[in-house]
Amino acid sequence: MTFTISSIDDRYTLDGEKLEEECCNLLLDCILDPVTENGAFPEEAVGIMKQELIDAIESVKGDPRSYAAQQGAKAAFEGEPCGLPVNGTVEQAGAITPQSAYAAYRNLLEHSRIEIFCAGCSDFSVSEKVFAERLGTLTRSNICTLEPTPTPLKSVICRKSEKFGTQQAILRMYFKAPQLTDRYAGAVLSMILGGMTTSRFFTNIREKQSLCYYCSSFSNRFKKTITVYSGVDPANVAKTEHAVMSEFMNVCMRGITEEELEHAKLELYESARSVYDSPSALSAWYSSQITDPEILTPEQFAEGARKVTTQQVMNAARIYALDTVFTLSPEEVE
Amino acid sequence: MLEEITSERLGERYYRYTNSSGVTVLLYPMKGYSTVTAQFSVKFGSVDNCAIVNGGKPWHIPDGTAHYLEHKLFESPEKEAFARFAETGASCNAGTSYDSTRYYFSCSANFEKNLEILLDFVQHPYFTPENVEKERGIITQEITMYLDSPAWRVCMELYRGMFANNPVRNDIAGSAESIALITDKLLYDVYDAFYEPSNMYLCIAGGFDMESAIEVCERCLLPGKSMNTVSILPEEPARVITPRVQMSMPLGKTNFALGFKSPAYSGRQMTEEYIYQTLMNDTTVGAATDFYRSMRDSGLINETFESSIMMGRGFFVPAIFGESDDPDRAAEAVRAEYRRRKTEPPTREAFLRAKKYLYGDNIRTFNNVESVAQNLSDAALTGTSAFDYAELAAAADYEGMLQRIENFDEGNCCLSVITPSEE
Numbered sequence: 165m166t167f168t169i170s171s172i173d174d175r176y177t178l179d180g181e182k183l184e185e186e187c188c189n190l191l192l193d194c195i196l197d198p199v200t201e202n203g204a205f206p207e208e209a210v211g212i213m214k215q216e217l218i219d220a221i222e223s224v225k226g227d228p229r230s231y232a233a234q235q236g237a238k239a240a241f242e243g244e245p246c247g248l249p250v251n252g253t254v255e256q257a258g259a260i261t262p263q264s265a266y267a268a269y270r271n272l273l274e275h276s277r278i279e280i281f282c283a284g285c286s287d288f289s290v291s292e293k294v295f296a297e298r299l300g301t302l303t304r305s306n307i308c309t310l311e312p313t314p315t316p317l318k319s320v321i322c323r324k325s326e327k328f329g330t331q332q333a334i335l336r337m338y339f340k341a342p343q344l345t346d347r348y349a350g351a352v353l354s355m356i357l358g359g360m361t362t363s364r365f366f367t368n369i370r371e372k373q374s375l376c377y378y379c380s381s382f383s384n385r386f387k388k389t390i391t392v393y394s395g396v397d398p399a400n401v402a403k404t405e406h407a408v409m410s411e412f413m414n415v416c417m418r419g420i421t422e423e424e425l426e427h428a429k430l431e432l433y434e435s436a437r438s439v440y441d442s443p444s445a446l447s448a449w450y451s452s453q454i455t456d457p458e459i460l461t462p463e464q465f466a467e468g469a470r471k472v473t474t475q476q477v478m479n480a481a482r483i484y485a486l487d488t489v490f491t492l493s494p495e496e497v498e
Numbered sequence: 499m500l501e502e503i504t505s506e507r508l509g510e511r512y513y514r515y516t517n518s519s520g521v522t523v524l525l526y527p528m529k530g531y532s533t534v535t536a537q538f539s540v541k542f543g544s545v546d547n548c549a550i551v552n553g554g555k556p557w558h559i560p561d562g563t564a565h566y567l568e569h570k571l572f573e574s575p576e577k578e579a580f581a582r583f584a585e586t587g588a589s590c591n592a593g594t595s596y597d598s599t600r601y602y603f604s605c606s607a608n609f610e611k612n613l614e615i616l617l618d619f620v621q622h623p624y625f626t627p628e629n630v631e632k633e634r635g636i637i638t639q640e641i642t643m644y645l646d647s648p649a650w651r652v653c654m655e656l657y658r659g660m661f662a663n664n665p666v667r668n669d670i671a672g673s674a675e676s677i678a679l680i681t682d683k684l685l686y687d688v689y690d691a692f693y694e695p696s697n698m699y700l701c702i703a704g705g706f707d708m709e710s711a712i713e714v715c716e717r718c719l720l721p722g723k724s725m726n727t728v729s730i731l732p733e734e735p736a737r738v739i740t741p742r743v744q745m746s747m748p749l750g751k752t753n754f755a756l757g758f759k760s761p762a763y764s765g766r767q768m769t770e771e772y773i774y775q776t777l778m779n780d781t782t783v784g785a786a787t788d789f790y791r792s793m794r795d796s797g798l799i800n801e802t803f804e805s806s807i808m809m810g811r812g813f814f815v816p817a818i819f820g821e822s823d824d825p826d827r828a829a830e831a832v833r834a835e836y837r838r839r840k841t842e843p844p845t846r847e848a849f850l851r852a853k854k855y856l857y858g859d860n861i862r863t864f865n866n867v868e869s870v871a872q873n874l875s876d877a878a879l880t881g882t883s884a885f886d887y888a889e890l891a892a893a894a895d896y897e898g899m900l901q902r903i904e905n906f907d908e909g910n911c912c913l914s915v916i917t918p919s920e921e
Contacts, residue, residue: 172858176508178892208795216800219821222750223802225918226648284865329748329919330646332639361580361590374635377643395643423585430587437606438533441704442866 520695562672
């Protein structure tokens with residue numbers, strides 16, 4: 165759960181306002197002093213929020229790509245927390261009471277790890293003082309530890325499809341490598357397969373075969389997965405799945421070119437360097453490492469990726485195996 | 499000759515000059531930034547589907563041609579642009595809107611080389627029957643992707659309900675039928691007509707060396723032959739063509755968009771109207787108003803409710819978007835609130851709060867290299883300054899907002915509704 169506030173620097177304010185301290189206090193007022201009645205959140209507000217939460221849960225059906233991601237994750241990560249929908253289920257939302265919501269919130273304040281991140285044109289001494297003073301009053305105990313675990317590989321490939329009233333089919337393929345220890349090779353592999361505009365998927369599946377508008381992949385270093393996703397004509401689902409498998413197999417069997425490796429490293433290096441040009445990118449960079457045992461700077465990550473060899477990428481590809489195929493389609497897909 | 503454009507308020511400056519080719523170049527060096535973004539834009543978008551070239555007869559261009567051309571310009575007889583940028587590490591892309599097409603890259607190294615690639619591929623089209631045909635399947639899937647998006651459809655249907663003739667009622671990417679008419683010959687003709695230097699703008703922002711940038715521009719920007727192309731926007735009635743449109747799609751909850759048909763603006767006046775009408779929306783139906791709170795408390799709307807202004811060359815549409823089980827009642831409540839505010843206007847305090855929010859929101863865009871490049875391109879394409887917004891927002895006064903509320907025609911509107919389809 166992240167609470168964020170941002171403001172312009174004091175030198176740009178219209179009436180010479182000093183915003184940093186005021187913003188920190190405003191944010192902390194929201195966090196530390198929410199409106200309550202009789203030791204719980206107000207009943208009326210909880211009723212409204214419950215309905216809005218249900219709306220949000222239902223609204224995923226209005227975004228086929230998000231719905232496919234949710235249902236694909238449910239199949240790929242069955243029984244794991246990351247297989248659960250982000251906003252929970254309608255039934256779970258319906259069961260929330262003013263007391264249960266407030267108890268959950270108090271539990272969060274007492275036991276969660278709290279990280280504070282500030283970025284922008286200030287030395288943040290004012291922020292530091294305000295946060296230290298006001299958060300220092302919190303009762304804290306038994307701070308939870310967060311240890312992400314790799315997702316297990318299923319013994320048989322899971323295939324699920326759902327009918328949906330759309331015109332385009334969405335294919336999601338989940339590859340898993342619970343034994344993978346080389347995070348940099350995994351990241352480079354995902355870039356080469358579907359993470360850049362010269363990737364195998366973009367070049368061969370989109371540009372050469374004209375099968376789709378997008379076919380991309382991303383890796384998750386905690387779960388040790390590569391997820392491939394593409395929007396295709398329903399008649400081309402099987403062909404696209406086959407094409408993705410071919411590209412993966414090609415890397416396993418024949419490896420990658422030095423040129424591909426350099427392109428991927430350059431892309432990772434460039435995106436790491438650009439982090440420093442935006443406070444929100446800096447914040448996102450470090451927030452994404454909140455569960456990491458070691459925190460890397462953008463340079464450290466780029467340096468790690470720079471050392472990856474073609475052999476390492478090939479080795480990583482050989483560890484990955486197809487775990488789940490999920491298809492959202494106007495028709496049932498075999 | 500470099501013209502310096504400064505903002506005393508922001509302590510910022512950028513430079514503008516017209517290259518010997520005729521291309522307008524805007525340079526915004528940003529100290530302490532490690533990345534650079536360059537955008538090469540042409541004033542040619544999806545609404546430009548009819549033009550007069552060299553004084554001839556009106557020439558009708560298939561819908562989606564600007565977008566198709568954008569896709570194909572990355573092609574080359576040797577190495578395509580994506581592959582060339584991959585060698586330098588830059589990320590590149592392009593986008594077509596209703597009234598412009600932009601090609602851009604971002605990088606933290608090899609700036610001059612990347613700029614050369616950008617200028618080279620945009621100025622050297624390479625269309626063949628084969629490569630144009632190959633793209634049809636890709637673009638058809640892109641069109642289909644948007645057709646499956648309720649957020650996109652509710653807006654497209656709104657435009658169709660509001661506009662009788664304005665091409666903004668057609669999808670930017672066209673339709674499967676319209677793009678079937680596009681050939682390599684057509685793309686060359688369209689390129690020659692619209693991609694002429696005087697219709698193009700190069701905007702660069704970030705950590706780069708001005709002299710190097712100018713040197714590359716002088717060397718790589720090519721003179722072109724003017725075909726005196728004049729885009730023709732059809733006459734458009736002042737009133738919406740229908741007050742309500744509706745369709746069904748797979749959804750969790752009914753989506754709606756309520757659009758108000760307003761006169762179109764251009765240049766600095768468009769920015770000024772955008773600011774005042776945004777202030778009007780924020781103080782009338784915005785998240786900090788009692789109206790918004792009561793609507794949410796009653797369950798008629800939820801947190802997706804928002805107001806925005808969609809605008810461009812030839813259109814200006816203040817609009818409300820949201821989800822509701824009863825969109826007609828929500829829309830009527832919004833219209834009634836606009837009416838009520840004519841006699842019971844928002845307070846001066848509410849105006850000042852909204853103004854500071856709007857101003858701060860714009861100031862924050864100067865934090866980011868890509869946003870600055872975007873601001874520059876917007877300014878270049880509309881003939882304004884990248885600092886106009888901040889200045890106009892800072893100068894906005896209460897009386898100006900009241901005048902917009904008084905003049906706002908809340909009855910000239912269309913409600914677009916998408917209901918959940920049967921399972």
